Amino acid sequence: KNEVEQSPQNLTAQEGEFITINCSYSVGISALHWLQQHPGGGIVSLFMLSSGKKKHGRLIATINIQEKHSSLHITASHPRDSAVYICAVPQRFNSGGSNYKLTFGKGTLLTVNP
Amino acid sequence: EAQVTQNPRYLITVTGKKLTVTCSQNMNHEYMSWYRQDPGLGLRQIYYSMNVEVTDKGDVPEGYKVSRKEKRNFPLILESPSPNQTSLYFCASSLSGRGEQFFGPGTRLTVL
Numbered sequence: 001k002n003e004v005e006q007s008p009q010n011l012t013a014q015e016g017e018f019i020t021i022n023c024s025y026s027v028g029i030s031a032l033h034w035l036q037q038h039p040g041g042g043i044v045s046l047f048m049l050s051s052g053k054k055k056h057g058r059l060i061a062t063i064n065i066q067e068k069h070s071s072l073h074i075t076a077s078h079p080r081d082s083a084v085y086i087c088a089v090p091q092r093f094n095s096g097g098s099n100y101k102l103t104f105g106k107g108t109l110l111t112v113n114p
Numbered sequence: 115e116a117q118v119t120q121n122p123r124y125l126i127t128v129t130g131k132k133l134t135v136t137c138s139q140n141m142n143h144e145y146m147s148w149y150r151q152d153p154g155l156g157l158r159q160i161y162y163s164m165n166v167e168v169t170d171k172g173d174v175p176e177g178y179k180v181s182r183k184e185k186r187n188f189p190l191i192l193e194s195p196s197p198n199q200t201s202l203y204f205c206a207s208s209l210s211g212r213g214e215q216f217f218g219p220g221t222r223l224t225v226l
Binding site: 030031033035041042043044045048086088090099100101102104105106107 | 158220
C-alpha cells in the first residue's frame with residue numbers, strides 16, 4: 001500500500017472551473033509538500049505546510065493533520081495550470097534521528113481546456 | 115539567481131558505458147538528493163546526502179553511486195548502465211531533508 005495516495009489520478013476541467021486535488025498519507029508527518037511539474041518540464045515547489053491553509057494567487061493548499069489529509073485547490077482554472085501536481089511527505093529515516101526523506105504520491109495529471 | 119543545475123539534460127548511451135550526471139546548487143544547502151521518475155511509479159529517491167562526505171542510500175540505489183566532496187556538487191555515477199536505468203533523473207537540494215525542495219531541470223537518460 002502506498003504511504004501517500006493522491007486522487008484523482010487524472011482530471012480534466014474547463015477553463016474557469018474550481019479544481020480540487022486530494023492527498024492522503026498514512027505516516028506521521030511534520031509537513032507536507034505540493035509540487036508542480038509541467039509537461040516536459042522541471043519540478044517546482046508550490047507549498048510546504050504543516051497546518052491550516054496557505055494561499056498563493058489562485059492556488060490554495062489545506063492540511064488536516066488529524067485526518068492525515070491535504071487538498072490543493074485551484075480557483076478560476078486556466079489552461080496554463082495544466083500540469084502534474086505531486087504531493088510529498090517527509091519521513092524520518094530512522095527512529096529518533098533527524099534525517100528525513102520525501103515520499104511522493106504518484107501525481108495528478110490536470111488538463112484544463114480552453 | 116538561486117538554482118540547481120544538472121548536466122547533461124539529455125543523454126543516449128549504450129549498456130556498460132560509464133557515465134556521470136553532474137548536479138550543482140548555489141544556495142549553500144546541506145541536503146541534496148537524486149531521484150528518478152518513471153511512468154506509473156512517480157518519483158523515487160536514489161541517494162541522498164546530508165552534508166559533505168555524508169551520503170546514504172534511498173529507495174532504489176542499485177546500480178548507482180554518488181559522492182559529495184564539496185557542498186555544492188553531488189554527481190550521480192552509473193558505473194555500468196543498463197536499459198532498466200532509462201529514466202528521467204532529478205537532482206534536488208534543500209536546507210533540510212524535510213524542507214522546501216529545489217529541483218534541477220532534469221536529465222533524460224536512455225540506455226540502449
